[in-house]
Amino acid sequence: MAAPQRPTTTTTASACIPDTARGTHVFTLAGYRLHKGIGVGNFIRSATFAVGGYAWCIRYYPDGFSSEYKDSVSVCVELQSKNSVVRALYDLRLTSRATGLSSLIFSRPSSFPAFDSCKNDNFRGAYTFMKRDLLEASPYLQDDCIVIQCDVTVLLKKIPAVALATTTTKTSDIQVPPSDLLNNLAMLLEGKKGADVVIKVGGETYHAHKIVLAMRSPVFDAELYGPMAMWDKEKQCIQIVDMQPAVFRALLHFIYTDSLPAMDDLLDSHDKREMMRHLLVAADRYAMDRLKLMCEAILCKGLDAESVAATLALADQHRCSKLRDACIEYIKLFT
Incomplete structure (x- = not known):
């Protein structure tokens, strides 16, 4: 059996x-x-x-x-x-x-x-x-x-629900380092490598890259590449008037790094406020809206009785509606 x-x-x-x-x-x-x-x-x-x-x-x-x-x-x-x-x-x-x-x-x-x-x-x-x-x-x-x-x-x-019919191996995560693009651009500005335009401001000379300027500012784009280009092509040179060198340095720093420079060399809050006013004017002049809004925000937080009238006039002149409203509100509350 x-x-x-x-x-x-x-x-x-x-x-x-x-x-x-x-x-x-x-x-x-x-x-x-x-x-x-x-x-x-x-x-x-x-x-x-x-x-x-x-x-x-x-x-x-x-x-x-x-x-x-x-x-x-x-x-x-x-x-x-x-x-x-x-x-x-x-x-x-x-x-x-x-x-x-x-x-x-x-x-x-x-x-x-x-x-x-x-x-x-x-x-x-x-x-x-x-x-x-x-x-x-x-x-x-x-x-x-x-x-x-x-x-x-x-x-x-x-x-998904996965049937374990076969043995699978998960590869190790590859650690990708953080972006260093902004640092590279800052080094490009400092090192002058590949610079193809000279900018003269108030007796000081700066070296920059036309394509970077044009990419960040439609005004620079028109000046450098437009049909009515307003610069000396033979000397590869731009002359900028009615702007302080320190203000242009801050503007150039923002163009390359998308951030404001350190301002430890300024003595007090009055000097920093004046810098923000001049930088706002420069941002408006070169149609750099993000920088303009950053300057507005900083000026809004620094309003006082001594400066509010001048700041209001600046806001009216350069079409800064939020800064203008903040000045008017400050005047209503404290005067």
Whole structure:
């Protein structure tokens, strides 16, 4: 008699593997001391960057997120995509400009919090990112500049169930260094390599690159490449009148780095305010709207009884509606 056969047993397995996307944005903030005093709860946004098909930015609060955190700088991550609900992790770091090394300052726990732009609940962050006195004594503040690195990991909505029929190997993440484009452009300006135009301002001479000037300012574009080009092509030279050399240096720095230069050489708040006024005029002259708005914002925060009348006249002359409204409101409240 044949022995009974054992029943066949089949074992299967499956896994739910979250699908994520990760991205890094480096926010270089020049003029650290210049931004101090803009007020508790007021913030500066970084440029928009994309991770996982969504738009994000960094919020930097020089005077703290609220009065509870007024002794700290606050940093938040903001979801800018409209009508979106996104779950994401984020790390916030400070990077040393001298060494290029970064230190983790804030890390979101392992659970994915939801960013909901449908309900105006679209930002999360570190309200006590770093005490202001500690930051100012740290190596992360150099040349009146700090560098904030934000790593965002987005949990994508589609999470496929995968049958583990074969053994799979996940390759290690390749760490991509942060963008150094702005540093390269700053070095291009300082080193004069490839410069093809000379600019003379108030007895001082500057070397620059026509294509960079034209890319950043439609006025320079018309002057350098338009049919009515107003420069000496034989000498490759532009003469700029009615502008102080220091103001043009700040304008040129912004053209190459998209940031304001450090202004530690200015003696007091009056000198810095005067610089912002002249720089606003230069920004309007060369149709550089972002720089113009930055100057407006700084002047709005520095209004006082001594300067408000002159600032109002400047706002009227250069069509600065927000600055004009701030001046009028200040006059109504304090005079």
